[in-house]
Amino acid sequence: MPQGVLIVAEHRDGKIQGPTLEMVAKGRDLVSKHGGKLSVALFGHGVDALAEELAQYPVDQVLVGENETLKSYTPEGYSQALKAVVDQADPLVILMAHTTQGYDFAPRLAADWNLPLASGCVDVAVEGQGIVVTRRVLNEKIAVDLEFGGAPRYVVTIRAATFKPAEKGGAGAQVQKVAVQVDAAKIIRKVLGVEKPQVADVDITAADVVVAVGRGIGKKENLVLVQDLAKMLGGVVGASRPITDAEWLPKSRQVGQSGKTIKAKLYIGCGISGAMQHVAGMKDSGLIIAINTDPSAPIFEYAHYGVVGNILEVLPSLMKSLKS
Numbered sequence: 001m002p003q004g005v006l007i008v009a010e011h012r013d014g015k016i017q018g019p020t021l022e023m024v025a026k027g028r029d030l031v032s033k034h035g036g037k038l039s040v041a042l043f044g045h046g047v048d049a050l051a052e053e054l055a056q057y058p059v060d061q062v063l064v065g066e067n068e069t070l071k072s073y074t075p076e077g078y079s080q081a082l083k084a085v086v087d088q089a090d091p092l093v094i095l096m097a098h099t100t101q102g103y104d105f106a107p108r109l110a111a112d113w114n115l116p117l118a119s120g121c122v123d124v125a126v127e128g129q130g131i132v133v134t135r136r137v138l139n140e141k142i143a144v145d146l147e148f149g150g151a152p153r154y155v156v157t158i159r160a161a162t163f164k165p166a167e168k169g170g171a172g173a174q175v176q177k178v179a180v181q182v183d184a185a186k187i188i189r190k191v192l193g194v195e196k197p198q199v200a201d202v203d204i205t206a207a208d209v210v211v212a213v214g215r216g217i218g219k220k221e222n223l224v225l226v227q228d229l230a231k232m233l234g235g236v237v238g239a240s241r242p243i244t245d246a247e248w249l250p251k252s253r254q255v256g257q258s259g260k261t262i263k264a265k266l267y268i269g270c271g272i273s274g275a276m277q278h279v280a281g282m283k284d285s286g287l288i289i290a291i292n293t294d295p296s297a298p299i300f301e302y303a304h305y306g307v308v309g310n311i312l313e314v315l316p317s318l319m320k321s322l323k324s
């Protein structure tokens, strides 16, 4: 009977991606409660070092599929390669992060194998031979639990920054090569190259402190206020969409539904109204502080502390107090 969890690892530029380690943390939690093994599938070409690295995390086995055709991720290649790995691990849940790769691959896999798919979840639990996933719906307003049953296994994607990444430690996992079969003719996508942003930017999802700026800042020249505050607090500057749309800050700083999901220890929203699409990306932060001139701004519904005031006045006086 299928049991346990299989995570499909994501790697880029020779590095395991952070969301994969978040899935390891969740996967470990699931197998501790419900039994079975925590396995990680690692596909690529020349990925021995990555496999050894993954084995240092609290997983039971790293199943490595090496093949020239798997050098770059393609849904067709990964779907074919996963066959041998799934035969071996026989997992109940195939788990991956809801990243660009995860939400591309998961539906392909579910369709190829006729398996149920629960995507963009914020949690998953095992109930007997079925699962219960939690999803946020209606513009993030409510969380619903959905039951899935009657299938041999389930494909689940979980949003990034939902769980804390696993840390190295544990007994040391077994690394095993699996003979994967990939028919190159069935790979319809060819990766011609990878384009990276020209300027390497900070990763707001990894920051403990995010000072986020919205349209209330008024003009680009005023951004220096939030930049100074973020620097003073050892944090980074995030933004609402109008700020990145106006190109006052790069897209990589955008918090929200079509930006990044953050789970900062401290989030300070400066001149941000709190539209659902923004809130979707910051509501799980530890401590939320909002500064807004409008006392009825929706952001105050999510804030632990609120300041009704003009950021152009509040921020300088806040920094003055912090300095002294």
Ligand SMILES: Cc1cc2nc3c(=O)[nH]c(=O)nc-3n(C[C@H](O)[C@H](O)[C@H](O)COP(=O)(O)OP(=O)(O)OC[C@H]3O[C@@H](n4cnc5c(N)ncnc54)[C@H](O)[C@@H]3O)c2cc1C
Binding pocket: 213, 214, 215, 216, 217, 239, 240, 241, 242, 243, 254, 255, 256, 257, 258, 259, 260, 270, 271, 272, 273, 274, 275, 276, 277, 278, 281, 291, 292, 293, 294, 297, 309, 310, 311, 312
């Ligand atoms: C499909 C879709 C996806 C989207 N994705 C995102 C997303 O990922 N992230 C995102 O942020 N948005 C997203 N949006 C846009 C979102 O709906 C809002 O329009 C946006 O979040 C509003 O940004 P804002 O709060 O900065 O601006 P506004 O809503 O204009 O709010 C500005 C706030 O500043 C306050 N203010 C004005 N002056 C001052 C001052 N001097 N001091 C203090 N407060 C002041 C005002 O009272 C107001 O509350 C998306 C929209 C759609 C349709």
